[in-house]
Amino acid sequence: MTSTRQLFTQNNLRCTTQRIALFDTLCACKSHPTAEELFGMVKPAMNSLSLATVYNTLDALCEAGLAKKLPTSKGTCRYDADMSEHLHVRFQDTGEIRDVPMDLSRKLLDHLPKGVLIEIERDLGIHIDGINIQLSGRKANGIS
Amino acid sequence: MTSTRQLFTQNNLRCTTQRIALFDTLCACKSHPTAEELFGMVKPAMNSLSLATVYNTLDALCEAGLAKKLPTSKGTCRYDADMSEHLHVRFQDTGEIRDVPMDLSRKLLDHLPKGVLIEIERDLGIHIDGINIQLSGRKANGIS
DNA sequence: GTACGTGCAAAATGTTTGCATCATT
DNA sequence: AATGATGCAAACATTTTGCACGTAC
Numbered sequence: 011m012t013s014t015r016q017l018f019t020q021n022n023l024r025c026t027t028q029r030i031a032l033f034d035t036l037c038a039c040k041s042h043p044t045a046e047e048l049f050g051m052v053k054p055a056m057n058s059l060s061l062a063t064v065y066n067t068l069d070a071l072c073e074a075g076l077a078k079k080l081p082t083s084k085g086t087c088r089y090d091a092d093m094s095e096h097l098h099v100r101f102q103d104t105g106e107i108r109d110v111p112m113d114l115s116r117k118l119l120d121h122l123p124k125g126v127l128i129e130i131e132r133d134l135g136i137h138i139d140g141i142n143i144q145l146s147g148r149k150a151n152g153i154s
Numbered sequence: 155m156t157s158t159r160q161l162f163t164q165n166n167l168r169c170t171t172q173r174i175a176l177f178d179t180l181c182a183c184k185s186h187p188t189a190e191e192l193f194g195m196v197k198p199a200m201n202s203l204s205l206a207t208v209y210n211t212l213d214a215l216c217e218a219g220l221a222k223k224l225p226t227s228k229g230t231c232r233y234d235a236d237m238s239e240h241l242h243v244r245f246q247d248t249g250e251i252r253d254v255p256m257d258l259s260r261k262l263l264d265h266l267p268k269g270v271l272i273e274i275e276r277d278l279g280i281h282i283d284g285i286n287i288q289l290s291g292r293k294a295n296g297i298s
Numbered sequence: 299g300t301a302c303g304t305g306c307a308a309a310a311t312g313t314t315t316g317c318a319t320c321a322t323t
Numbered sequence: 324a325a326t327g328a329t330g331c332a333a334a335c336a337t338t339t340t341g342c343a344c345g346t347a348c
Contacts, residue, residue: 024322026328046312060330065313067328081225081244081288085312085338099280100225114274123265130258131294136243140290144225145271147280168347170303189338204305209338211303229313229337303346310339320329 021074031056032067033076033091042080042088042098042107080107081142095119099147110145118143165218175200176211177220177235186224186232186242186251224251225286239263243291254289262287 014033018025031052036043043051049064068089071077080088080098084105090098096115099108109115122141131138158177162169175196180187187195193208212233215221224232224242228249234242240259243252253259266285275282 136291144286146284
């Protein structure tokens with residue numbers, strides 16, 4: 011089991027109390043909080059915490075490859091510390107983002123035709139670094 | 155050939171000079187401009203145009219299903235009047251978004267396993283309304 | 299004529315920055 | 324001790340809002 015401190019050290023990140031608390035909270039979080047939401051979660055346990063630190067930390071984590079910034083249509087960005095390739099569902103009403111479970115994500119990602127991706131790279135003269143799939147969803151009607 | 159006026163009328167949108175100019179410009183646009191960029195394109199030909207109107211119009215167009223707001227990781231939103239299902243490439247350095255040509259988009263979308271999508275709907279208790287695929291790309295090194 | 303859109307300026311939101319202080323290495 | 328992170332407030336960028344006026348229906 012790798013501790014957060016080890017992980018940070020391996021990635022040249024200083025182990026400050028704030029960063030560790032923020033990262034651990036983000037990891038424990040099923041939702042994909044905005045900076046403000048994450049701030050709200052950690053602040054009670056760390057009264058001196060500043061919102062600027064949350065932004066700085068999230069930037070540093072993304073930079074180091076320990077978190078991902080998720081694109082959203084609303085004005086706010088959301089963050090995800092689960093770096094495994096997986097899909098997201100974005101709820102149209104709330105803007106909330108949820109994970110598609112690993113096994114289902116894999117099933118879908120494994121079915122992507124690699125040949126087409128290579129064609130796209132050639133056609134556009136680009137190199138593809140990542141694939142981001144977001145499903146737009148709403149809670150199904152009827153018995154939930 | 156459907157004129158913009160017809161299209162607007164069919165969708166219960168008032169045909170104001172501003173809306174028509176904005177929509178036509180957005181349609182003619184290969185890039186996926188931000189509100190500000192679109193404003194910059196139309197303003198010269200329509201000096202009275204206000205940025206608030208651009209935002210209002212883009213909202214109305216999205217609401218009516220004539221345009222789409224594209225999620226981005228940067229702070230700004232981008233807009234697309236091409237409502238056919240197609241993929242996007244997001245350039246990591248500039249934040250710019252470009253279309254993957256229709257035929258290649260189709261090839262990839264047609265290969266998505268429908269069964270897995272249904273499994274996802276069942277598993278999460280949701281209804282999937284749309285699939286948004288963004289490739290992260292950078293210009294390929296070497297001979298372009 | 300009425301309902302709705304526009305333009306303007308001001309406000310609300312989300313994020314970044316500069317700088318003095320403090321903690322980690 | 325030196326480097327880099329924090330906290331604060333102010334700056335900045337983007338989007339939304341309120342209201343008087345104008346335009347489409």
